[in-house]
Amino acid sequence: MSYKLNTKITPANVKSLPELSSPARLAKIAKLKKKYPSANKNKRAGALTVVSRKLADFIAQKSQNLSPQKFAKFLKTKILPSLPNRAWSACKDAQGRKTGEYKIVRAAWHASFAKLAKYCADFDNITFANCPYELFAAKGNSKLSFYSWSTLPGFSCPGAGDCLQFCYSYKAWRYPAALCRQIFNTLLLRLKPEIVAAGFAAIPQGKTVRLYVDGDIAEQAQLGFWQTLCESRKDLAVYGYSKSWGLFLSHANQGGAFAANYVLNLSSGSKYGLDIAAQLSELKKTNGKPLVRGIFAAVKIDQTGIPKGAERYNLPLYHQRVRAAIKTEYGHPGFSCPGDCNKCGTNTHLCGNEKAQNVIIAIGIH
Numbered sequence: 001m002s003y004k005l006n007t008k009i010t011p012a013n014v015k016s017l018p019e020l021s022s023p024a025r026l027a028k029i030a031k032l033k034k035k036y037p038s039a040n041k042n043k044r045a046g047a048l049t050v051v052s053r054k055l056a057d058f059i060a061q062k063s064q065n066l067s068p069q070k071f072a073k074f075l076k077t078k079i080l081p082s083l084p085n086r087a088w089s090a091c092k093d094a095q096g097r098k099t100g101e102y103k104i105v106r107a108a109w110h111a112s113f114a115k116l117a118k119y120c121a122d123f124d125n126i127t128f129a130n131c132p133y134e135l136f137a138a139k140g141n142s143k144l145s146f147y148s149w150s151t152l153p154g155f156s157c158p159g160a161g162d163c164l165q166f167c168y169s170y171k172a173w174r175y176p177a178a179l180c181r182q183i184f185n186t187l188l189l190r191l192k193p194e195i196v197a198a199g200f201a202a203i204p205q206g207k208t209v210r211l212y213v214d215g216d217i218a219e220q221a222q223l224g225f226w227q228t229l230c231e232s233r234k235d236l237a238v239y240g241y242s243k244s245w246g247l248f249l250s251h252a253n254q255g256g257a258f259a260a261n262y263v264l265n266l267s268s269g270s271k272y273g274l275d276i277a278a279q280l281s282e283l284k285k286t287n288g289k290p291l292v293r294g295i296f297a298a299v300k301i302d303q304t305g306i307p308k309g310a311e312r313y314n315l316p317l318y319h320q321r322v323r324a325a326i327k328t329e330y331g332h333p334g335f336s337c338p339g340d341c342n343k344c345g346t347n348t349h350l351c352g353n354e355k356a357q358n359v360i361i362a363i364g365i366h
Helices: 011-016 023-035 043-048 053-065 068-082 108-121 168-174 176-191 193-201 220-232 245-253 274-280 309-314 316-330
Strands: 087-092 098-105 147-149 208-211 237-242 262-267 292-299 361-364
Touching (some): 023 068, 053 068, 053 176, 068 108, 245 274, 274 292
Parallel strands (some): 237 262
16 A cells, blocks of 8 residues: 555554555665664664664764765665655644644655755755755754754764763764754865854854754864854854863964853863863963863763653752762862753853853763
8 A cells, every 4th residue: 555645544543554665665674674773772662763873873974984975875775765754643733732633744764864865965056045954053952042063973073082982962863853964064064164154154143152062073173163253253152062172282282262252161081181181271262261161071870760861850869969979080069960051050051151160060971
């Protein structure tokens, strides 16, 4: 049976609905899932997973090793034919309430990769005006209400060390739009930085910008690029986290300047030691103030009795354990991140606040 988009189906049919893909496509899907199996410990969730972390990592690697046009061909010939192209979704009314009916929709991963392939194939003609993805997310996510920039985690992190074992950015790969946007941003920054510059220039006056929710500064030229952009927009408050500590030292040693409106948090898990962190703490911005605000750490805590996800931030026990871990690891008290950048108890978030100089801010590894 052929299932057309937006075909309505009843609740009873949903439970007994056969696979929406053709037998030939199902065979390709099975082959891809066998080669790149899901590591999800939940057997049911793992069985439903088509694009596993392992497969997403392979696709991300291809995006960095191939030209955009060849990467588009790879997606079209090797990936899209092996993904479900139809799925079902609950129907909603004008108020967003579920109606009890269902409809056939285009499968999210297939739709997202098809869009990415289309624009990578036409990469030479991409401009800021026709860019398919929002370059600087205006609202970030539920925990981040600022403008933000992201690239591929791991692939753009030359200073990464132990953090690769617990990096939260990979969790975003559960969502196809996040992975595709990270891939496209990484390609733009490397091959068409003028488009990124145009996006930065278009941010409204007086806003706060977080550079790198996911990913990191990949090379010294990128560091200089961002500092120049920050200097060109003195009205913006820009902050970020980085493990690329060696790039900052090299930039300073070669006479590079750091914009007065940029605040750096030294992210833990870097391959560099505290001796390098101490050197970075001596660096000054063009206004004479310290470049580094302080350390943002991921600390090991006892997870017993602590819920996963955002719920943990509502539990006093979680914050008690984080503060205890900070004192054990760093020798003095620190601040447990509330999980929401707007709930630090001040008029602004601490990570971008120069008044929080040398305060260790931490989250528990989960």
